[in-house]
Amino acid sequence: xxxxxxxxxxxxxxxxxxxxxxxxxxxxxxxxxxxxxxxxxxxxxxxxxxxxxxxxxxxxxxxxxxxxxxxxxxxxxxxxxxxxxxxxxxxxxxxxxxxxxxxxxxxxxxxxxxxxxxxxxxxxxxxxxxxxxxxxxxxxxxxxxxxxxxxxxxxxxxxxxxxxxxxxxxxxxxxxxxxxxxxxxxxxxxxxxxxxxxxxxxxxxxxxxxxxxxxxxxxxxxxxxxxxxxxxxxxxxxxxxxxxxxxxxxxxxxxxxxxxxxxxxxxxxxxxxxxxxxxxxxxxxxxxxxxxxxxxxxxxxxxxxxxxxxxxxxxxxxxxxxxxxxxxxxxxxxxxxxxxxxxxxxxxxxxxxxxxxxxxxxxxxxxxxxxxxxxxxxxxxxxxxxxxxxxxxxxxxxxxxxxxxxxxxxxxxxxxxxxxxxxxxxxxxxxxxxxxxxxxxxxxxxxxxxxxxxxxxxxxxxxxxxxxxxxxxxxxxxxxxxxxxxxxxxxxxxxxxxxxxxxxxxxxxxxxxxxxxxxxxxxxxxxxxxxxxxxxxxxxxxxxxxxxxxxxxxxxxxxxxxxxxxxxxxxxxxxxxxxxxxxxxxxxxxxxxxxxxxxxxxxxxxxxxxxxxxxxxxxxxxxxxxxxxxxxxxxxxxxxxxxxxxxxxxxxxxxxxxxxxxxxxxxxxxxxxxxxxxxxxxxxxxxxxxxxxx
Ligand code: SF4
Numbered sequence: 001x002x003x004x005x006x007x008x009x010x011x012x013x014x015x016x017x018x019x020x021x022x023x024x025x026x027x028x029x030x031x032x033x034x035x036x037x038x039x040x041x042x043x044x045x046x047x048x049x050x051x052x053x054x055x056x057x058x059x060x061x062x063x064x065x066x067x068x069x070x071x072x073x074x075x076x077x078x079x080x081x082x083x084x085x086x087x088x089x090x091x092x093x094x095x096x097x098x099x100x101x102x103x104x105x106x107x108x109x110x111x112x113x114x115x116x117x118x119x120x121x122x123x124x125x126x127x128x129x130x131x132x133x134x135x136x137x138x139x140x141x142x143x144x145x146x147x148x149x150x151x152x153x154x155x156x157x158x159x160x161x162x163x164x165x166x167x168x169x170x171x172x173x174x175x176x177x178x179x180x181x182x183x184x185x186x187x188x189x190x191x192x193x194x195x196x197x198x199x200x201x202x203x204x205x206x207x208x209x210x211x212x213x214x215x216x217x218x219x220x221x222x223x224x225x226x227x228x229x230x231x232x233x234x235x236x237x238x239x240x241x242x243x244x245x246x247x248x249x250x251x252x253x254x255x256x257x258x259x260x261x262x263x264x265x266x267x268x269x270x271x272x273x274x275x276x277x278x279x280x281x282x283x284x285x286x287x288x289x290x291x292x293x294x295x296x297x298x299x300x301x302x303x304x305x306x307x308x309x310x311x312x313x314x315x316x317x318x319x320x321x322x323x324x325x326x327x328x329x330x331x332x333x334x335x336x337x338x339x340x341x342x343x344x345x346x347x348x349x350x351x352x353x354x355x356x357x358x359x360x361x362x363x364x365x366x367x368x369x370x371x372x373x374x375x376x377x378x379x380x381x382x383x384x385x386x387x388x389x390x391x392x393x394x395x396x397x398x399x400x401x402x403x404x405x406x407x408x409x410x411x412x413x414x415x416x417x418x419x420x421x422x423x424x425x426x427x428x429x430x431x432x433x434x435x436x437x438x439x440x441x442x443x444x445x446x447x448x449x450x451x452x453x454x455x456x457x458x459x460x461x462x463x464x465x466x467x468x469x470x471x472x473x474x475x476x477x478x479x480x481x482x483x484x485x486x487x488x489x490x491x492x493x494x495x496x497x498x499x500x501x502x503x504x505x506x507x508x509x510x511x512x513x514x515x516x517x518x519x520x521x522x523x524x525x526x527x528x529x530x531x532x533x534x535x536x537x538x539x540x541x542x543x544x545x546x547x548x549x550x551x552x553x554x555x556x557x558x559x560x561x562x563x564x565x566x567x568x569x570x571x572x573x574x575x576x577x578x579x580x581x582x583x584x585x586x587x588x589x590x591x592x593x594x595x596x597x598x599x600x601x602x603x604x605x606x607x608x609x610x611x612x613x614x615x616x617x618x619x620x621x622x623x624x625x626x627x628x629x630x631x632x633x634x635x636x637x638x639x640x641x642x643x644x645x646x647x648x649x650x651x652x653x654x655x656x657x658x659x660x661x662x663x664x665x666x667x668x669x670x671x672x673x674x675x676x677x678x679x680x681x682x683x684x685x686x687x688x689x690x691x692x693x694x
């Protein structure tokens with residue numbers, strides 16, 4: 001009813017990488033409700049988070065003033081009540097807070113300072129953040145949550161395809177006849193994308209779901225492969241073995257567009273389905289059937305999520321998926337392609353914008369002299385450092401060794417999101433100076449020396465890039481509360497305090513600078529985005545809405561060819577034993593987003609899912625002598641949590657699934673910080689655990 005609001009503002013949902021466009025209905029400077037509009041990724045659809053998860057922006061816990069830690073504050077720890085913080089912090093003016101923030105970081109200086117930027121901020125904000133660390137401190141110790149999400153997928157894509165982004169939008173599934181969804185649970189985590197997947201099956205498309213955990217998408221699948229946790233490579237190599245053995249591969253495509261095929265072919269000889277079924281738990285005849293189904297497709301797509309990426313062999317998992325697509329020629333055509341479903345709403349954009357320690361914006365290597373000189377020209381700076389910086393987990397390790405003593409963290413919550421989170425919290429407590437910029441007094445802000453109050457999505461101007469490479473315009477609907485400011489403004493003011501000669505008056509100026517150093521933004525202008533709301537990159541002309549499919553005729557690697565990189569079976573870092581006999585895996589739930597700072601402050605979502613919970617097979621619960629709703633204790637080599645148990649037949653009897661949104665039973669207390677050597681992503685998806693009824 002239009003009487004219920006006095007204006008409406010178009011923006012983009014702040015939760016997942018699908019990037020649904022929304023209309024925010026506003027009355028009396030409050031967002032009253034939200035509707036889906038006709039964006040390229042959602043065509044009017046929204047999920048429960050997009051529809052009902054907006055009211056956190058008006059929550060009483062919003063930070064409204066800069067805060068500075070009191071001299072007589074209790075020792076740093078996870079000990080601040082976000083509604084009652086006065087014993088720990090005092091309110092400050094912006095001048096005072098920015099001065100304190102900059103002084104503390106300057107006093108440490110150089111490689112002693114690191115930054116975590118945010119995949120929830122805009123492209124312009126991500127760009128400014130990485131520039132501040134690189135220019136302000138002369139090195140590349142800047143990273144963000146892509147390291148915990150799809151870093152291994154990006155590593156494999158960069159290595160073998162030459163680009164870290166998707167080769168086709170998820171909407172292309174409309175043109176496919178077969179699709180694999182592996183290690184992803186789109187009905188809960190990318191719900192609007194899942195609606196396209198369901199429609200695809202309705203019109204006869206064959207959906208092959210592969211996941212150690214059963215899931216709702218199974219109901220729509222032609223094949224459900226519930227393989228053993230961590231056994232991805234054995235299963236995928238067995239499928240590819242059949243394609244080689246039965247000569248189902250696309251010889252013409254392989255010859256025209258790839259390299260290293262003979263090595264891949266020879267490598268796969270060892271992985272017959274009969275040999276691999278004992279490792280991956282999928283019968284050989286099913287593996288053979290899946291291989292024939294996929295290789296027999298006219299057009300096929302592969303979608304994957306963090307079930308693939310968050311392993312010490314995450315890069316190998318993605319290498320297999322890339323090889324599978326290449327050998328069957330399923331890249332660069334309508335209905336064909338590789339699509340890692342990105343997590344955060346702007347993790348694609350934040351990565352593109354350079355919040356990565358080894359790459360400047362657009363994935364340009366920091367070690368390349370030509371690249372650095374191009375940036376130095378635009379940045380009017382002689383000092384872009386050629387050495388790769390440290391990644392998220394390496395930075396926190398470096399805090400423990402005393403090499404890093406100061407941090408600037410914007411919109412990230414490592415005190416909840418990092419593996420072995422007690423290690424991360426101890427690191428945050430050890431820092432001599434921590435500046436946190438956020439909209440709530442998050443678990444990470446508990447450890448801050450200075451807290452800078454920032455803006456939620458509905459309060460800011462800026463662009464975001466979704467999983468489809470669609471760059472979309474976000475617009476402010478309401479003012480930030482109190483003295484809170486947009487993140488770009490805060491970063492610019494902090495840069496000035498650090499002595500940088502920055503002059504940006506509006507995000508459009510930042511975007512204009514980005515277009516000077518990022519070819520991916522060729523033909524995309526701020527004005528276009530204001531008018532068109534979304535443009536997909538690459539866009540080939542000022543009127544091209546962008547290319548849904550890329551690499552129709554070669555790949556952006558030096559020789560123009562994609563590469564097969566063979567992958568071996570590697571066991572998880574720790575395997576169950578007598579002391580820790582079960583397997584723990586972690587993930588998200590439909591109603592709660594990541595560390596819960598937004599969704600647990602959203603009335604509807606919190607009412608639907610108010611309590612920390614984990615899922616076990618009913619037979620496992622019976623063996624424990626526990627009933628659904630009972631409290632159980634989960635213990636790994638890192639620590640213990642007490643949590644309410646639910647019965648779920650989708651979880652295999654040797655597993656427990658734990659969502660990571662709940663601070664009172666933080667899943668990451670338990671997770672293993674061992675990392676993939678290439679993508680440097682931690683093994684969130686596999687830990688040996690002991691389970692007891694309490
Ligand atoms: Fe938001 Fe993702 Fe849901 Fe769309 S699918 S409404 S982007 S959370």
